[in-house]
Amino acid sequence: MSIQAVAAKAGVSVATVSRVFNFPDKVSGATRDLVERAARELNYLPNASARTLRTQRSRVLGVVLPTLLNPTFAECLQGIAQAAVAGGYAIIPVTTGYKLDEEERAVHMLLAGNVDGLILVVSNPSTSKALERLRAQRVPYVLAYNRHPAHPCVTVDNEAAVADAVARLVLLGHRRIAMVSGTLAASDRAQQRYRGYQKGMADAGLKPQPLVEVPFVESAVDRLARLLQLRHRPSALVCSNDLLAIRSIRAAHRSGLAVPADLSVIGFDGIALGEDLTPALSTIAQPSSDIGRHGVELLIQAMAGGGALDADASLLLPHVFRDGESCAAAPDGDPGDIA
Amino acid sequence: MSIQAVAAKAGVSVATVSRVFNFPDKVSGATRDLVERAARELNYLPNASARTLRTQRSRVLGVVLPTLLNPTFAECLQGIAQAAVAGGYAIIPVTTGYKLDEEERAVHMLLAGNVDGLILVVSNPSTSKALERLRAQRVPYVLAYNRHPAHPCVTVDNEAAVADAVARLVLLGHRRIAMVSGTLAASDRAQQRYRGYQKGMADAGLKPQPLVEVPFVESAVDRLARLLQLRHRPSALVCSNDLLAIRSIRAAHRSGLAVPADLSVIGFDGIALGEDLTPALSTIAQPSSDIGRHGVELLIQAMAGGGALDADASLLLPHVFRDGESCAAAPDGDPGDIA
DNA sequence: CTGTTAGCGCTTTCAA
DNA sequence: TTGAAAGCGCTAACAG
Numbered sequence: 001m002s003i004q005a006v007a008a009k010a011g012v013s014v015a016t017v018s019r020v021f022n023f024p025d026k027v028s029g030a031t032r033d034l035v036e037r038a039a040r041e042l043n044y045l046p047n048a049s050a051r052t053l054r055t056q057r058s059r060v061l062g063v064v065l066p067t068l069l070n071p072t073f074a075e076c077l078q079g080i081a082q083a084a085v086a087g088g089y090a091i092i093p094v095t096t097g098y099k100l101d102e103e104e105r106a107v108h109m110l111l112a113g114n115v116d117g118l119i120l121v122v123s124n125p126s127t128s129k130a131l132e133r134l135r136a137q138r139v140p141y142v143l144a145y146n147r148h149p150a151h152p153c154v155t156v157d158n159e160a161a162v163a164d165a166v167a168r169l170v171l172l173g174h175r176r177i178a179m180v181s182g183t184l185a186a187s188d189r190a191q192q193r194y195r196g197y198q199k200g201m202a203d204a205g206l207k208p209q210p211l212v213e214v215p216f217v218e219s220a221v222d223r224l225a226r227l228l229q230l231r232h233r234p235s236a237l238v239c240s241n242d243l244l245a246i247r248s249i250r251a252a253h254r255s256g257l258a259v260p261a262d263l264s265v266i267g268f269d270g271i272a273l274g275e276d277l278t279p280a281l282s283t284i285a286q287p288s289s290d291i292g293r294h295g296v297e298l299l300i301q302a303m304a305g306g307g308a309l310d311a312d313a314s315l316l317l318p319h320v321f322r323d324g325e326s327c328a329a330a331p332d333g334d335p336g337d338i339a
Numbered sequence: 340m341s342i343q344a345v346a347a348k349a350g351v352s353v354a355t356v357s358r359v360f361n362f363p364d365k366v367s368g369a370t371r372d373l374v375e376r377a378a379r380e381l382n383y384l385p386n387a388s389a390r391t392l393r394t395q396r397s398r399v400l401g402v403v404l405p406t407l408l409n410p411t412f413a414e415c416l417q418g419i420a421q422a423a424v425a426g427g428y429a430i431i432p433v434t435t436g437y438k439l440d441e442e443e444r445a446v447h448m449l450l451a452g453n454v455d456g457l458i459l460v461v462s463n464p465s466t467s468k469a470l471e472r473l474r475a476q477r478v479p480y481v482l483a484y485n486r487h488p489a490h491p492c493v494t495v496d497n498e499a500a501v502a503d504a505v506a507r508l509v510l511l512g513h514r515r516i517a518m519v520s521g522t523l524a525a526s527d528r529a530q531q532r533y534r535g536y537q538k539g540m541a542d543a544g545l546k547p548q549p550l551v552e553v554p555f556v557e558s559a560v561d562r563l564a565r566l567l568q569l570r571h572r573p574s575a576l577v578c579s580n581d582l583l584a585i586r587s588i589r590a591a592h593r594s595g596l597a598v599p600a601d602l603s604v605i606g607f608d609g610i611a612l613g614e615d616l617t618p619a620l621s622t623i624a625q626p627s628s629d630i631g632r633h634g635v636e637l638l639i640q641a642m643a644g645g646g647a648l649d650a651d652a653s654l655l656l657p658h659v660f661r662d663g664e665s666c667a668a669a670p671d672g673d674p675g676d677i678a
Numbered sequence: 679c680t681g682t683t684a685g686c687g688c689t690t691t692c693a694a
Numbered sequence: 695t696t697g698a699a700a701g702c703g704c705t706a707a708c709a710g
Contacts, residue, residue: 002703013681018705028679045451049391050703053686058388060431068417069611074407081434090431090452092399095420112384113429221615246615253617272408276560276585277616278592341687352697357689367695389687392702 001044010038021046052114061299062110063093064103064120064130070243071271072288073121076144079292080119087300089116098123098186103130111139117303119295121145124188125153140308142295146188152309154295156286156319158192159199162238165266165284165321166200169236173330174264177201178209178234180224180244193240193268209234220244224251228263235263235330242267242274242283249279249326260328270322279325286319340383349377360385391453400638401449402432403442403459403469409582410610411627412460415483418631419458426639428455437462437525442469450478456642458634460484463527464492479647481634485527491648493634495625495658497531498538501577504605504623504660505539508575512669513603516540517548517573519563519583532579532607548573559583563590567602574602574669581606581613581622588618588665599667609661618664625658 007014012031019027020035027035038044052058061084065073077093084091092110096102103122107130110118117140122128125148134141143153162179169177179197181190194211201208212227214220227233228251239245245267249259257263259279267274270285294315302309346353351370358366359374366374377383391397400423404412416432423430431449435441442461446469449457456479461467464487473480482492501518508516518536520529533550540547551566553559566572567590578584584606588598596602598618606613609624633654641648 003705004703014704015681015683015706016679019680022705026679031679047392047703048451048453049388049397050686051705052388053386053392053688053702054704054706056686068407068413069410071408071410071413074410074413078407078434081432085433085448090448092429092431093420094424095417109424109429112387114387243612243615246612250615250617250619273582273585273612276582276589278589280589342689343687353688354690354697354699355695358696361689365695370695386687389702390689392686392704393688393690395702 001042003044003046005042006035006038006044009042010035058114058116059088060090060092060113060115061296062107062113062115062118062120063091064106064110064118064122065093065095066098066121066123067095068093070241070269071273072241072269072286075271075288076121076292079289080296081292082289083293083296083300087296089296089300100129103128104133106130107133111137117141117299119144119292119299123186125151126188135308138308140299140302142299142302142309142313144291144295147192147314148188148311150311151314152298152311153314154291154298154317155189155315156291156317158189159196161284161286161319162193162196162268163200163203164196165238165268166197167203168321169238169264169266169327169330170200170204170206172236172264172328173332174236175206175330176209176232176234177206177236177238178212178227179238179240180212180214180248181240182213182244183215184211184213190240197238212237214244221247221251221254224248225254228252228255228257233263236327237263237265239265239267242269242271242281245281245283245326246274246277249277259326262331264327264330266327270320274322274324281322282324282327283322284319285322287317290317340381342383342385344381345374345378345383348381349374397453397455398427399429399431399452399454400635401446401452401454401457401459402430403445403449403457403461404432404434405437405460405462406434407432409580409608410612411580411608411625414610414627415460415631418628419635420631421628422632422635422639426635428635428639435462439468442467443472445469446472450476456480456638458483458631458638462525464490465527474647477647479638479641481638481641481648481652483630483634486531486653487527487650489650490653491637491650492653493630493637493656494528494654495630495656497528498535500623500625500658500660501532501535501607502539502542503535504577504607505536506543507660508577508603508605508666508669509539509543509545511575511603511667513575514545514669515548515571515573516545516575516577517551517566518577518579519551519553519587520579521552521583522554523550523552529579536577553583560586560590560593563587564593567591567594567596572602575666576602576604578604578606581608581610581620584620584622584665585613585616588616598665601670603666603669605666609659613661613663620661621663621666622661623658624661626656629656 094106267283274281433445606622613620
């Protein structure tokens with residue numbers, strides 16, 4: 001069903017039909033009705049490819065995410081989708097599994113697919129080939145969760161957030177506080193959060209424990225359980241994300257420790273599911289949906305202005321500490337190590 | 340960067356360049372090298388819209404899902420994405436939030452976006468306007484999770500799966516077994532699973548309890564806790580999905596019941612996260628990723644054959660009972676109600 | 679306010 | 695094995 005057919009049926013030119021769909025007020029009411037009726041009767045839908053070819057705008061956004069298996073990114077994608085629809089855009093999401101070459105492949109694929117702009121979560125903005133390429137080709141893009149002075153980013157203050165969480169634990173009497181993280185090298189967020197841990201400990205005059213770094217792939221529960229069976233085990237764990245926190249809680253149980261009586265656990269992300277667990281997860285909640293939404297809004301705005309996005313358009317959204325049940329006062333009698 | 344530029348640089352016609360990209364063996368080795376070099380140097384990417392306009396195939400698949408906040412569908416989408424990439428397709432996912440009018444809107448949007456085919460999870464195939472439309476317009480599509488004799492579907496045998504779960508509980512000595520479900524009207528799966536519960540109870544000579552139907556939106560924990568404080572409370576719960584099972588466990592704790600000592604809970608879906616919980620979730624695991632993958636493969640296959648998909652191409656994939664820790668022998672002394 | 683027409687970048691006959 | 699040219703459906707000058 002083409003514009004030709006509609007024009008013929010309505011007895012007008014194709015230009016008029018086009019105007020009815022794109023600039024309705026440039027057409028007289030009578031003609032407009034005529035065309036709209038014809039279009040409806042023919043079940044006409046403008047052909048997106050033809051329109052894209054002609055206008056050089058696809059009204060499609062590419063989305064690059066590490067995975068959808070972590071609810072954080074699924075929530076973010078929902079926010080992205082919502083904002084995209086509101087702005088008249090479709091999205092094509094691609095997941096990379098935290099792998100650098102997949103990031104590049106994803107960007108290549110999306111560029112080949114004619115997307116107008118990209119919103120992405122990369123492993124590390126400083127070293128990303130994919131970003132270089134986008135910059136070189138002047139493709140509008142915005143980063144989500146990442147933070148880097150040279151790129152437009154929408155995220156939270158990871159460092160401050162974790163430092164704050166550590167301070168709360170200290171206030172509860174904890175001294176042996178350890179941090180559990182995924183592979184540091186695979187994520188700038190993990191690095192920022194670790195710095196936040198170090199800062200929090202230093203601020204409290206405590207000696208930071210060695211980072212407990214668990215690979216993404218294996219479930220990590222065994223590794224964590226081993227840690228918790230040590231003689232001078234931590235009384236509190238700050239985890240770099242909620243999934244790790246959940247596994248830490250499992251590890252605690254397996255080691256015969258009660259959460260939060262024997263061990264406090266704090267997560268990061270604020271996945272919705274955390275509130276339904278027992279104990280409900282104490283966590284640093286970031287506004288994942290908003291991060292996605294704002295990212296898209298910035299992007300659309302920039303594209304309307306015709307250009308790429310500037311680093312100083314970056315947004316730092318507020319995080320909140322969500323007080324659950326996995327966090328309590330420290331058991332007595334452990335002085336910990338003073339820094 | 341257009342095919343013209345590449346042709347000029349390589350000193351050949353645009354037709355030859357096109358052939359190099361589409362039918363490499365129809366071009367002599369020397370010419371091919373020439374063209375490939377030129378393309379590389381110019382950083383040429385064929386324009387997807389132009390190609391789509393000309394060939395009438397977009398190589399894009401539409402995906403309609405209820406939500407990504409339930410990890411089940413996120414897992415499924417990963418499977419879909421993987422199979423789509425493997426088959427040379429991009430995907431455009433749209434979520435409907437279990438709302439019928441959103442289903443229609445989604446299909447409309449995707450059709451306007453020139454997708455070649457659709458994979459969707461609808462509320463109820465029997466009553467779906469969206470499906471009618473697809474059928475009428477002869478658009479290739481396949482359903483995931485849904486099951487209906489008149490449509491091509493990829494799913495599991497929900498009824499048998501739940502009946503089997505009930506049988507296991509009976510074997511463990513349970514008599515008062517209740518089913519917890521989301522809004523029945525909103526999902527054919529929920530209806531099938533409920534029938535499975537009824538069948539399982541009947542097979543054991545037990546009287547089915549009234550269905551505990553909790554709305555999707557509110558967290559349901561309060562409602563469930565109330566149920567569990569009744570005098571003749573159930574000793575086991577079969578839940579229509581894992582999210583409900585998790586909330587049921589929370590409700591149990593809140594009511595002072597231990598899981599599985601005082602209450603057994605079985606979920607449905609087999610979300611990965613369930614294995615990291617304490618107690619680890621006992622659940623009927625369906626192969627979500629495979630459901631997505633097979634759906635896409637069927638679709639691509641059908642589209643290659645030029646036509647829509649037939650109902651008898653439907654696939655029933657195997658489910659497995661994943662034995663976790665949320666399910667144990669019934670406490671003594673409750674005879675239950677005999678049917 | 680409406681119509682005519684060129685051309686977006688590509689694939690695909692048809693001819694050489 | 696290669697090239698010339700038509701045309702996919704649409705938008706946007708431009709003309710009237």
